[in-house]
Amino acid sequence: MTVYHWIILFLAQSSRTIHGQRFTKNPANLTVTEGNKARLGCSIEGLSEPEIVWMKDGEKLYSNDQMYITLEHNHWETFHSVKSVQQHDAGKYWCEVEFRGSTISSEPAWIIVEGVPHFILEPQDVATLPGESFNLTCAAVGPPDPVEVLWWLGGVPRDSVTSSPSVFHVKGVNNSIKYYCEAKNARGISVSRTGTVHIKVLPAAPNSVRVAHMVENNVTLAWSPGFNGHSNLSACTIQMVKNSRRKVKCPDKRVKVPPFQRILSGLSCYSNYSVRVGCENEVGTSPFSGWLDFQTPEAVPSAAPRNLTFDITEQQLSLNWATLEDEELQGKLMAYKVQWNLGGEGQDALLFKDNVAHLSGGGRFFNTTFQVSACTVAGCGPWSQPVLVMPASAVSAQMQRGHMWVGLLLALLVATMVGLLLTVLVHRRGKETQFGSVFKSPVTESTVSFIAARSFNRACPDFPESNLDNLGINDDLKAKLRDVLIPERLLTLGHMLGKGEFGSVREAFLKMEDSTIHKVAVKVLKTDINSSCDIEQCLKEAAYMKDFHHPNVIPLIGVSLHRRPQRRLPVPMVILPFMKHGDLHTFLLMSRLGDQPFTVSLQMLVQFMLDIARGMEYLSHRSIIHRDLAARNCMLSENLTWIALESLADNVYTTQSDVWAFGVTMWEIMARGQTPYPGVENSEIYEYLIKGERLKQPPDCRDDIYEIMHSCWSPVPKCRPSFQHLINQLEGLWASLSPRSSGMKEALLYVNMESDVGEHGAEALGQCQDRFRSAMPWQCVGIEEDEKDWLMVSSGAALAIGGDYRYIIGPSCNSAEEDDAGRQGNFMDDLQQEFRDEEYEDTVINV
Template sequence: MTIYLWIIVFLAQSSRAIPGLRFTKNPANLTVTQGNMVRLGCSIEGLSEPEIVWMKDGEKLYSTDQMYIPLEQHHWETFHSVKSVQQQDAGKYWCEVEFRGSTISSEPAWITVEGVPHFTLEPQDIATIPGVPFNLTCTAVGPPGPVEVLWWLGGVQEGDVTSSPSVLHVNGVNNSIKFYCEAKNARGISVSRTGTVHIKVLPAAPKGVQVVHMVEDNVTLDWSPGFTGHSDLSACTIQMSKNSGRKVEVRDQRVKVPPFQQILSGLSCYSNYSVRVCCDNEVGTSPFSGWLDFQTPEAVPSAAPRNLTFELTEQQLSLNWASLDDKELQGKLMAYKVQWNLGGEGQEALLFKENMAHLSGGGRFFNATFQVSACTVAGCGPWSQPVLVMPASAVAAQTQRGHMWVGLLLGLLVATMVGLLLTVLVHRRGKETQFGSVFKPPGTESTVSFTAARSFNRTCSELPESTLDSLGINDDLKAKLQDVLIPERLLTLGHILGKADINSSCDIEQCLKEAAYMKDFHHPNVIQLIGVSLHRRPQQRLPIPMVILPFMKHGDLHTFLLMSRLGDEPFTVSLQMLIQFMLDIARGMEYLSNKSIIHRDLAARNCMLSENLTVCVADFGLSKKIYSGDYYRQGSVSKLPVKWIALESLADNVYTTQSDVWAFGVTMWEIMARGQTPYPGVENSEIYEYLIKGERLKQPPDCQDDIYEIMHSCWSPVPKCRPSFQHLIDQLEGLWASLSSGPSFMKEALLYVNLESDEGEPGALGPGEDPLWSAMPWQCVGMEEDEKDWLMVSSGAALAIGGDYRYIIGPNCNCTEEEGGRQGTSMDTLQQEVRDEEYEDTIINV
């Protein structure tokens, strides 16, 4: 009521605000029978050509047949008609006119529709336990009133006529039954929908039990509920058994549902399991599903071979070691790997099928050290303790010399202790001067003690140790790196990898910022920082910051792919392994995106391969930490890899996680093309024009359609239409799982020695189909209008009809948003092309 009075006051004020403009006729309240015609009218005076708008319950009514009748000069009348009025036409109506920014309104009127009752609350299906009472509710309204309700249960009238709203109390039923209600007023009778009383029963067994994801020691189990028994499922029980000759029961695991999915952890690697599921509702427990059998994947052996012994003769060296048991092996033994070191230099590793090795030419192994490791398809395990190969006579002589040295060391230790005792006694009688220690002279004369703070050697200049305080970097960066700084004196430097063109404190700070990003990374697919050290240089004021990283045996992924195709000894990399590379990169990038890190230089050359061929995302020289918002705008001249950069980044220098997804798609293309340079035949200076026309990387010859579809989805011109890294992980895991039922693959090419007929060769990939889609339209839900324009340009349609070229504006354009423009970067600004076989990039003025 308060709101209505406020509206009336407001309307009166609005009318007074415009002298000479007034409604001379207002719509009248009407009560009409359902199905009849109704007509409302209003007149306004004071305008030559008014536009009168009809309103209903606060919403405009749009009519194509509204007519205006001139009553006299500056005086007009209009009507609103409904030919067959229904209940939904009931409500409050009024007229409005806008004039010089103000709105005046007529008095409101109400249309009341009389007819048979209509239901505002119809009976709904319910589920109940047999014999338990329950209530049913039905509400119907007029006008006209009153409205009476009659219930029908199982085809039989139940109870007497009651007023609406009506509640029927049922003492309980034992079987499923139908029901409905009738509503009656002076105009007639209406019948509600028919509802059903379901009897709650035990649920049916779950269905579709499957393993959707599997790693070394855990699997993700997924299932669908069967018939729920007309009652919500509350929990499910997973029963699992391990098959090792006989079924060994593992304790049941109970989980709440939904979701109907559970991770089973703590499993043994390379083991057979069976699993089944049952679920509960409030009535009881369903039957179990059928047993699902699965085998966990192989893992790297958990232990090193023990008892490594040798026998050395002039003709050969024989090595023996103990085999690993199945629990330690964690897979099927592929080979034992033997590595040896002679004169401080590592020699080529050898692989053997059995737990013994016979190497000819025993003399050449004198003073060599040997270690052995067991290898499965997942990789090689830890190394055994090194064994030094020596003749038996040398071992005996060494033992005798050992006893002699023990006696000599004991004597030296006693002499040292006596010397230290005498030194302490002398110092207790001495005094400190600036020239050293002397005995105290007789007499009571006072003396002054002095200890030199520093000693100097004028014949040899020693470089002072560098610290973070001496670099002039900001305090936040200094504090973040303090606990990972490794003094140079603790390092033994070999060949230093990377650039050393450090000329200023700014160069040092930029290098250390990259290290600061990496300090907090803890993920198996992201390179992890070991530490930072400052390398001192003679005659140089500034040190070289060194970022110390784990050793990556197989180098970068790009070189690995090139060697598989163009190396001196080409080798085949299975499709499953290539997808595993993609999965590793996607998991690493998903981790970085969750930490608000934008990489900006994702490519195969910046992904490293560890000893077991796990991919780690590396090289964070262009990465940025985003502290607010979700994008980073480049603001200086930078050297960037054009062929990996997203379209919007080339246009506006804006970088987001979605632009990293674009680069991931290009990296997928590199992997499937075995290290080829993207966009063969397209120059760096032509990339932007190539992409804006809707062109994309073509499907590699041996690339399956479903893999190409995934990478192609990463190149949508609208960033938010690209998949997230988590979605990419899900898609790639599905592809990997579809291949896991095929032949097993090896993560390392093993060369077998002294084997006769056990050599195998991995299967080659089958030929792919012809490339698809030179250009593909992209669509996604929730696109804005300007993004649809973006799509039109990219798809090539705008090239024929003269579309929106907002992203191809010259560098001096200062369009305003009202003009529909957007400042961007033209291809004229792509200057100074720097070409290299492995890394093609361009200087972009941003």
């Protein structure tokens, strides 16, 4: 529009009034081939400056280049153009003008787009059971019509062509298959998206099992579903075990999903639990997830201390009471709270750490009542029954009165019994005759037989059975072991299963309370026990094992004390479950060198490693150091699961040192029981390792497995992987070896490989990033500069000059005073472990 036109419009608007408005031209219907140009126009009369708006299917069309043409005064025309028509441009169009609150609309027109068919219903992914029939649907429209549909299934076209919409009936398939459809009209052919027919399978185990919320004895358990097997998950089963002195299995809980969480109520406070989850779809139930261990919070004690007694003198009042059971305490004891009342007035409460209280000036507490309660971090429990403190004379008088009443009751009872007896005698006396008494037996004399409960021999004195009270060990250790002490007479020792510097392991039979006999293994500790300190050190191991509750850590059955002639102190015996298949080292040797060699699959070997890592992760989580991890100390149960036979440390040792030993154990497994460091003398191993040399890759050992074990041998302990990281690596490795994984090869072609690395992968080794090949240096990010000197610059490089020597010490034992200071971890601990491995080899070979 020119400047002249604007001037004319301005003069006209200022000089005349507008009357009557109407559309003089309406848009016309158009049929356009896809890709061509389309143009619609409309004209309105009666407005000086109209704002004409184009509408499509009820929505306003916005355009930056809309043009107005003046036909005459107050008569305007405008157009809507589409340069390249596509299917989405098809629809209903019209013009609108607003004037003084009213809307004037033109007649509508239609743009019809002709082209190849476009799909209004495309194939989607479906899932079905093997051999089960199902329907597939596909729909496409023109114009131009008609539209015909041809189905492709598994890359093969079906014979018949049907009109759109088309439903294809499939009688059933047994494997995953791809499908799509072709739509054809006079303009050409369109191809739909490709859909997949999945076969429904069992779901995968849930993952990320976690405690989302915890309040007192209520725990909210949450988990993430695994692969659903192409079928919606309907329910999940929660299995839970309470880890007390003995594992107690709780009833299974079956919950509908989603949501994937459940509140577990009614749990015991301050108790250890293990839980796992398995889910189900219409095919069946998934494997269970790994066990999740958690502990419920502490609570106020549920019971009051019992047996509150006192002992009073003029100088001191002593109070004593019984300790609570763990189930009653419901937490860690913080203190006992003692309150007392004198003359009706309450006094300030006192706190005591032990179950005894000593108060000076006993005379001032006469006629005072005392009560006691146990306290945890959650608060104090109920009060005990009040006890009144009285002088000894008053107590004696009260006791005498009590004795008097007891004497009277006893006298009355005796008199009653004598009366009854006399009555019976008189009654029987009346039945006597001249031929004798009725008391005479009419039959021959009875024979009495008995079995001696125990025999004695003066030549061989009988030793009293040992107990914990006469060993001279501390009270805490006695309390921990008292409920697992088994009398020696219930054990029958059999032949020896193995022997080492710690003592020997013997087969044995244990008689239970119900008279059943169980086969067990008895660890008879070394006999050079000369003091209470020696026996206390031996029994500490059993005290630790008492609280072990893990499928890959051997549980403790009990402790027994073997009494020896002419010796004051007995020999401790630790009673453990009998492992049918013996130790892992012998098992591996027999697979190669036995009379009937057998093949152990790579998947089973990785399973051994995974079981060991899970057991070690459990121990490290409880701040327990194994010290002697090796294949010979890995026992195989009925189902070939590995279980750790524990030996606690006496000298400086760390969890990182256990990781080093785990790498050596992996090497033993892959080498099928071969001796580590072949060709290297014991005295040379130290120099061999300090130069950067490591165990060579065993024959037939995959590179990724060797990389894992090699990462355990970093010279800097903090750069070694954690057991949890090793578990993650081995679980992935085990899954890749599973027979089911081969059936997923086709599905892997469609996995999106552009996603970010997961958070577990990003963690890796925290700040430590090891290089796994022996020809490469270890690298550790974020360590101190003086620690870097210990990283090897090449396989055979000498020590860096000026390095930090705290990672290496001489092969000597540390004293007890150095124990706490030496917990920082050192490289020589690993070397000492290797020496211990070598020292035991002769015994293992002779098994």
